[in-house]
Amino acid sequence: MAKKNKTAITPTREQDYPGWYQEVVKASDMAENSPVRGCMVIKPWGYALWENIMHKMDGMFKETGVKNAYFPLFIPLSYLEKEAEHVEGFAKECAVVTHHKLEKDGEGGLKPAGKLSEPLIVRPTSETIIGESMARWTASYRDLPLVLNQWANVVRWEMRTRMFLRTSEFLWQEGHTAHATEQEAKERTMLMLDVYTKFVEEYLAIPVIRGRKTASERFPGADDTTCIEAMMQDKRALQVGTSHFLGQNFARGSDIKFQNEEGKEEYAWTTSWGTSTRMIGGMIMVHSDDDGLVLPPRVAPAHVVIFPIFKKGEDKRTVMESALGLKDALGEKQFHDRKIQVEIDDRDIGGARGWDWVKKGVPVRIELGPRDIAQNSVFMARRDEASNKKQSMNREEFIKKITDILDNIQDNLFNRAVNFRKENTFEIDDQKEFYKLYEKSRGCNNGAFVMAHWCGSQKCEEKIKKDLSVTIRCIPFDSPTEEGHCICCDNSSSRRVVFAKAY
RNA sequence: CGGGAUGUGGCUCAGUCUGGUAGAGCACAGCGUUCGGGACGCUGGGGCCGGAGGUUCGAAUCCUCUCAUCCCGACCA
Numbered sequence: 001m002a003k004k005n006k007t008a009i010t011p012t013r014e015q016d017y018p019g020w021y022q023e024v025v026k027a028s029d030m031a032e033n034s035p036v037r038g039c040m041v042i043k044p045w046g047y048a049l050w051e052n053i054m055h056k057m058d059g060m061f062k063e064t065g066v067k068n069a070y071f072p073l074f075i076p077l078s079y080l081e082k083e084a085e086h087v088e089g090f091a092k093e094c095a096v097v098t099h100h101k102l103e104k105d106g107e108g109g110l111k112p113a114g115k116l117s118e119p120l121i122v123r124p125t126s127e128t129i130i131g132e133s134m135a136r137w138t139a140s141y142r143d144l145p146l147v148l149n150q151w152a153n154v155v156r157w158e159m160r161t162r163m164f165l166r167t168s169e170f171l172w173q174e175g176h177t178a179h180a181t182e183q184e185a186k187e188r189t190m191l192m193l194d195v196y197t198k199f200v201e202e203y204l205a206i207p208v209i210r211g212r213k214t215a216s217e218r219f220p221g222a223d224d225t226t227c228i229e230a231m232m233q234d235k236r237a238l239q240v241g242t243s244h245f246l247g248q249n250f251a252r253g254s255d256i257k258f259q260n261e262e263g264k265e266e267y268a269w270t271t272s273w274g275t276s277t278r279m280i281g282g283m284i285m286v287h288s289d290d291d292g293l294v295l296p297p298r299v300a301p302a303h304v305v306i307f308p309i310f311k312k313g314e315d316k317r318t319v320m321e322s323a324l325g326l327k328d329a330l331g332e333k334q335f336h337d338r339k340i341q342v343e344i345d346d347r348d349i350g351g352a353r354g355w356d357w358v359k360k361g362v363p364v365r366i367e368l369g370p371r372d373i374a375q376n377s378v379f380m381a382r383r384d385e386a387s388n389k390k391q392s393m394n395r396e397e398f399i400k401k402i403t404d405i406l407d408n409i410q411d412n413l414f415n416r417a418v419n420f421r422k423e424n425t426f427e428i429d430d431q432k433e434f435y436k437l438y439e440k441s442r443g444c445n446n447g448a449f450v451m452a453h454w455c456g457s458q459k460c461e462e463k464i465k466k467d468l469s470v471t472i473r474c475i476p477f478d479s480p481t482e483e484g485h486c487i488c489c490d491n492s493s494s495r496r497v498v499f500a501k502a503y
Numbered sequence: 504c505g506g507g508a509u510g511u512g513g514c515u516c517a518g519u520c521u522g523g524u525a526g527a528g529c530a531c532a533g534c535g536u537u538c539g540g541g542a543c544g545c546u547g548g549g550g551c552c553g554g555a556g557g558u559u560c561g562a563a564u565c566c567u568c569u570c571a572u573c574c575c576g577a578c579c580a
Binding site for chain 2: 008037089092093125156158159160166213217218219220225227239242274307309310311348349350351352353354355356367369371372379387388390502
């Protein structure tokens, strides 16, 4: 039979970007929707990816002196009230636990019973409960800094959810630190943003813009929120990670005090920083194509998949032996932090087998049949190239070059993303042009990143958001000082900021 | 919380208007032929039609209530 579709994924990105995204997640076997509204089941292929992310990031954190700990899932309601802006930001999306048991309702079902004297909320983030511990642990400047992190799940009762990008429950890491000086806390905020930048660019192959959030986009309760922002293939922005300088706001709320060297009591300076499974959503939207997921080799759950090919029964043993031998030889090789990971798929399902792994995004696919074995070669396809482009390679040469090939794929994905962003980032100074660009955007085309001048007033920011659903993603650290006029009100401005539609 | 829609096998849906033995495609299992770009044939397993009540000799189909989900809006680090 002729192939039914030109692409493995329908709809394509061009036809229906959100639909494409959902299909890629499903077709790659990473995750699926669960019976619980807004929550997802992360399947082994998706979770292995998360494990790789966790493992690498955790190591990078620890190199900077971070210690892991674990704090409760439940937070007393009164804790949330300790920081005024914090309440404001999270109250609308909290799951609340009000009872501690169930009893028979007399109609064959169960009903909640045992009302709690104080309701508990399921953590939407842990500043307040960790602050409570920090307050008890901190008596002297000698107890500082506290540099903690936890890998956990959090719940934010979202109205509208999309797998990995926004779910009611999600997995993340949240770092929380307390310092004796403002300077040190600010340095930690930037240090962690550096770690995030390095991880996201080098491992997920996603180029990011580093910058500062405007007051209205700041974390509730923070003095300063820094972030890394990336462009998706529909030209919308996704915040991939954030790091907050919390000043003394939470220290006051949670009473984190210490005696300084002069014996005087002071409030500590705190930070918090986080990345979540949302990064996976970003990785999908940056690299994947109309044939499905494309995994950057440095985080891929498997680097290579081997398809043994045999027609007759007697071929099977030789081919399988050869495939296992190849797997072992590759498995000896070191690719950065890990050994090369190889899957062998010997399912007898014809051509569908190859497409399965294209959709799963494995960087390198190898077809290995009697012909290749006779010539001591392998037939290789790369996921970053057209799916029908395959090349025969000498087997030993392939083994020797596999790490180079994987590095090359990794670089290629990153460079491609950099170029895409470059092609879709514009400096605009004319308001009409700015409006025209975003007004005509729809579907896969959500405009662009626009570097434009902004006077700094919240009014202008709000007007643009209201008119165009376009927000200031960040004030980039590296944007040079230059004279210009606000894209909205024409008042003078000294630097450009990044405008985009956001996820 | 407003507006609109939909609940039938694992998935996508037909059947409902006009009540009469629960269907198709895909997926799954077995056998055979295939196999280096999404194979084909035959056979087979699987559903008290979201739930409760009502009308009727008879309800997936008509009526009432209820639950759930999806879309649009509002909301959203």
